[in-house]
Amino acid sequence: MQRSPYTPGEVTTFLPGRETHMRRLRSQMQHVADEGAFIARPRVYVGSRGVGKTSLLRYAQKVARERGLATVWITAGDAGLLPVLSAELQRLTRTWHSSAAQEIAALVRNLEFSLSIPGLGVSSGPGQRPTSVEAPGQALEALIGATASALHKKGGGLAIFIDELQAADRIALKALAYAWQHLRSQEGDDLPATLIAAGLGHTSDVVTDAATFGKRFEFIRLKDLSREAAYEALSGPAEGLEVSWHHRAVEAVLDRANGYPHFLQLWAHAAWEAAGSPDPGGTITAGAVEASEDEVLEQLDVFYRTRWGKATPAERDLLRAVAQQTSPTPRRADVAASLGKPTTAISMARRSLMDKGILDSPGRGLLSFTAPGFSEYILEYEGTED
Ligand SMILES: Nc1ncnc2c1ncn2[C@@H]1O[C@H](COP(=O)(O)OP(=O)(O)O)[C@@H](O)[C@H]1O
Ligand SMILES: [Mg+2]
Incomplete structure (x- = not known):
């Protein structure tokens, strides 16, 4: 009797079908570790729940560690992301007795202070920002810059991993995008750092809604495995x-x-x-x-x-309508039309179902279910009830 080597519901280290992604991750980490490179575009792996995003992100973390980079792992969710991130960055410096550690501690307090001022992190035009205190994005830029440069002096670098990025709060997404955009322009400095994230299929919508710089993120879709x-x-x-x-x-x-x-x-x-x-x-x-x-x-x-149980009655109407389409990736407009509604009328239910990981948008204006067989399930068991 040998225990099953399969991993239902758990991350796995055996990742067939992901070789190209793994190769790119290895060369990126090498770039950061050996050349002190700052990776200017945060990379975000997107796709359905269960497609293998967390497993790939864990692989990236393992490679980063092997290359001698300091790693920070955060799963976005209920709590604000920035307090967690700043605490993790400070944790990296816990055993240091240098002035860098004190500087980083001060920058952590600075970031926390910027978060404590209501309204500061929420989108305000450039002219409206108070001049005496920093916005979270600026505070985060300074904190990440100081941490990466201190790590560089120790022969290392910084790799930040954020899972479930679609669940991050707007303030954090905005600050991350701002910080990364501005750090990239500090050319000439050695700032070995990289940010790699994972999220559900609509993460790019969530990020670009929160931050204009979000367009500079690189979104990579993980698909189901080839045969x-x-x-x-x-x-x-x-x-x-x-x-x-x-x-x-x-x-x-x-x-x-x-x-x-x-x-x-x-x-x-x-x-x-x-x-x-x-x-x-x-x-x-x-x-x-x-x-x-x-x-x-x-x-x-x-x-x-x-x-199905997670969907509200209005969301169930939308799910049924998607299931009844002949295409597995129907156009949003066609689905809305089949409900006798304009496209805008289904946008709230659509977004909510995406946040719940039930619906996905495999391409512009398209809809699909995130798991195979769900359409058949709805038509067979639920389509005619309630
Ligand atoms: N490349 C792969 N080949 C086979 N199974 C995989 C692969 N990647 C992940 N899995 C398995 O698929 C399931 C979902 O993986 P996970 O990384 O948690 O996905 P996600 O984070 O996208 O929800 C797990 O049971 C995991 O063991
Ligand atoms: Mg996951």
Whole structure:
């Protein structure tokens, strides 16, 4: 009996299909660590929940550490992001006994002070900013600049990772965009720093709504896995334990998971257990996949039901309308028209469903569900109720 090597619901370090992204991350971290480079464009990996964003971001953090960079990891959410970020930056300097540590502590207080003044962080025109106190963006610029330069003197650099960026508060997004925009122009200084984030599919809307400089962020969409990569995701971990998948079993899982990493892990894990958690030399057969089917379908039912349960009645109308379209990526305007409404009338429900990770916008003016099979679920079980 060997424990399943699959990772449903957990980040994974085995990332087939992401080789190009991993290569770029490695060369970027090398650039920062070896040449003291400031990476001018924050990079944001966007995509559906369950597509593998956090796993890739953790990989980037691992590479940064191996390169000797100091790393800060934040998951955006309920609390304001800037207080958490400044506390993390100060934590990096906790063991230092230099004047740099004192300077950074002062800059942290400065940032916290700028946040304590109501209205300061909220979008105000350049002319309206008080002159005696700094706005959070300026305070953050100074703090990050001082931290990166102090780390550089110690032979390192700074790598900041922010997960769930779409959930960050506007003040923080604005300040981050401002700080990064201004730090890039401090050319000639050695400011080894990089900012890498991940967020749901509409993160670019959220960021550019909050900050004009947000356009300078680089948004990279993570897609579902190709059949080849999905095949590797199944066979790789099994091979490591000297277990093989029968080709019909592989086909069965690939057909069911549709390249969606979250489902792939669920099916693979269940098949592994249904095969009796094989010893080295064992095989996973199509029979094992079949035997695990009821259990997985039950989990998928919970998965869909939970998402449906999060939607308000108005949002459910929109979900049904999307499910009824023939295209898997219908145009927003067509969906609205099928409800007899102008496009603007569905924009609130659409945004809310994106924040909840149920709907995605795979391209300009397009809509899609974030998980395969949700459309069928709605049409089959929920389309005619309530
Ligand atoms: N490249 C990959 N191949 C196979 N499985 C993956 C891959 N990336 C992530 N996973 C798996 O997919 C699921 C979702 O991963 P996670 O990184 O949490 O996604 P996200 O942050 O986008 O929600 C997890 O079960 C994880 O183990
Ligand atoms: Mg995640």
